[in-house]
Amino acid sequence: GGGVSWWRGAAIYQVYLRSFADGSGDGVGDLAGLRARLPYLRELGVDALWLSPWYVSPMADAGYDVADYRDIDPLFGTLAEADALISEAHDHRLRVIVDIVPNHTSDRHPWFRAALAGGPGSPERERYHFRDAPNDWPSRFGGPAWTRVPDGEWYLHLFDSSQPDLNWEHPDVRAEFESILRFWLDRGVDGFRIDVADRLVKADGLPDLGPGPDPMDLPHADRPEVHEIYRSWRKLLDSYPGERMFVGEIWVSDPARFALYLRPDELHTAFNFPFLRSPWEADRLRAVIDSTLASHGPAGAPPTWVLSNHDVTRHVTRYGRSDTGYTQRTRDEPADLALGTRRGRAAALLTMALPGGVYLYQGDELGLWEVLDIPAELRQDPVTRRTNGAELGRDGCRVPIPWEGADPPFGFGPGRTWLPQPPEWRALTVAAQERDPDSMLSLYRTALRIRGDEPALGDGTMTWLPAGPDVLAFTRDPGFACVVNLSRAPIELPPHTRVLLLSGDLAHGLLPPDTAAWLQQGEP
Template identity: 60%
Template structure:
């Protein structure tokens, strides 16, 4: 048996893989803590977190060996990006087997050991689920090609005799022609054919995949492309009788269709059979936030990433507006808001905020692009995170941001692996810059990422100063700022609190009260005085000589 203990609860569960039927364990009040309403969850990108065997690629044993770091940091759970068998055309988001571990990352036994160790440490484990598409090397797709048009095998995917004009997210057309003349849909890479979610066999298969990992003890699923499973078919654009959009002035026909919600209601019923509040997390790039909130209605998902917040420019008015509208939209369906500033698909916020202009929608930065101001970006990133962690709801952190890591903005183009770089005709740099292996120790080969020099993407020399070992115990370091913020967030129960706006703080200041904590973030250019009698609990940077809050700085006050 494993004793799973944390600051919130103490749970006894069976060892994953030991024949325990999790569906038959008693569901107690102790298990039903609704931990997901105010948790801080840390995203691990497995190939770039820690390399145990020295081949230059991170792996599951490497993650297990570094879980103590997450305990020291103070997070509640980890989310693992894909580790399944895959040709790796899109860094594992092209899955060829949903029920195993790619040998690049280890074995299924290594996954079981990771979950067991995480639970011993009080950490929950969320895994990526990729239900919109498979790899073109998945047995199903190979069977579809072999079986031919009109076959049950081909009906598992989206094949058409004639393509329409839908584009691929990675550039170019979303359609590829096969030898018999039909075309298949791939909203992403050509090696990622979209599944047909109108097919009952597809729904049954993914439901079984959910149970497979739940039975191994996972605590939930982050659902990739959650807004894309259901499509409203559009004939080619030159067809005169093309139907009108399913929702007038609504989402595009391949995104955010109402039919996805029926799917998630069925998945929620499966998760609710298991003890311990297993959760579903939506990656749904939808607008406005009211449509995002539809994914977290009481009988659907538990969390949905707030990308409107991630994309908000560094100006007070837009930040206040997105916080306010997001909280209101999620409250209307009884759900927490899920805040995020960085992940494996976007430029790290320590670099996004490093530009004088406030555009926040960059897709990769290359060596010949305008370079961000590293100091400005880090100062703003620390302030943005300090503000985010004071907000009620859930917060997600992306590996390395606790070190203040910037984007690798001078990554040589010849080493890039993101399919966006190729499919865009080398016009969009893509996401490799935020996926570079993180530094653990200063100096030496690979900065402690692995035991040797190998690193699947080269790390910049500047990362020596960001290494974890250089920041531990150093007052004012980004790592210690994160540790202190997470400790105080829990101590003052900010995740379970409410927002009370402070309207007189100034036009360039975001100021709110959450319980007994007053939050003040200066997004302007001039210093801001503290309220009389206020005591600083946490600050993202030093106050000026007069005790005022400088530009691009956030503080928590009592």
């Protein structure tokens, strides 16, 4: 509705640039490819794009290892093309959110090079965490979080060894990131996605985790001092015209601690990972929806709903498995893709009907599944290497988008793609799905159109309706209801309602299992 900040109810589409569309012909997606496909995104009906990192990078972690925060990697294009993308997106009424990576730089960043050259005790080393000896912290990507340099000192990296953690106690670090935020705000971006937002500050003295770390007092995550950074970032952002926003990548499981990031003078929104992690079970989903609403209520921040991103197993695959783990741990967990797709369709309607904002990861709207059979030698995620192949890594959710045609590269670009696409994706190309009114793409387009027109949807409140076991049913005012059947049996729709949209056909007037309905409530 009028007057409400756009980001409170926005549908935001994650563009994973290297896998979206290839304009240059090198097999990697880029800004030229994205610019050519902006009409597709406008047509889809999303409000904003979040672009994964596009900065100069040696690409050890697909760009989450930044060597220059003020320029575009040549793999993706130029700064002039980034400017053009921002202005063309705005012409298409799409806002642009960029990814900021403040926890660590690349080991090729001039600061880290200077720190290596400066040697032990040099002021350049103080911008990172150098020590005589490591502590017991593990890297998130496997192995220890410490690497030794030739002069004998060790540096901290919570992720890959090519991603040294910055020391956020250092005034240079604070000043530099405020300057980087201004650089991109001045170029017209509408917001920032903050990478690993809860990890920036580490406990004094970098104490060991010990045998049973206290989950409420971790030395490497969610330190109380981190909030001061976001208070100053918020002031900076608010000094710019227009409604710009932050979305934090916050993996803090305690709802009260999570909510602290969403105080009115900190971040506008954060990704809802507890929802992403939930298996396709009504009771679990209901509980996570309730705790989400409870944790967002006090701060007044809108919730977000996320099904997939570039770090997790695609939800069509997750929902088609009995083990619903969200990380790519093991090799050959089978998935029933027909079941996962049916549930994915219902989940799309569920997330788009819940109060707040919704995130789509590119390919969600096509029903893409996790690609499990990428040959080991083609895998690029450092997770695969650091765990010696024990973990599959995240390449399977990063496979290039199939646009059109009967064979790979499916119009992604002229030649071979940086990761191989499954030939079966010929049924899932944009072109094939545009022709099919029952396709996932058609469902997303219709749902996003209704969501944009319907005053009840987006920001606001919801009320649970009484429903049978394993059924989620709720209303949004005025006059909108959503029913999701997670049971094994068909169910009746609530009385005095008219169907607006279904994720699957009714059977004899009943809503089948793993199917969702959007309904208009009215008089009998």
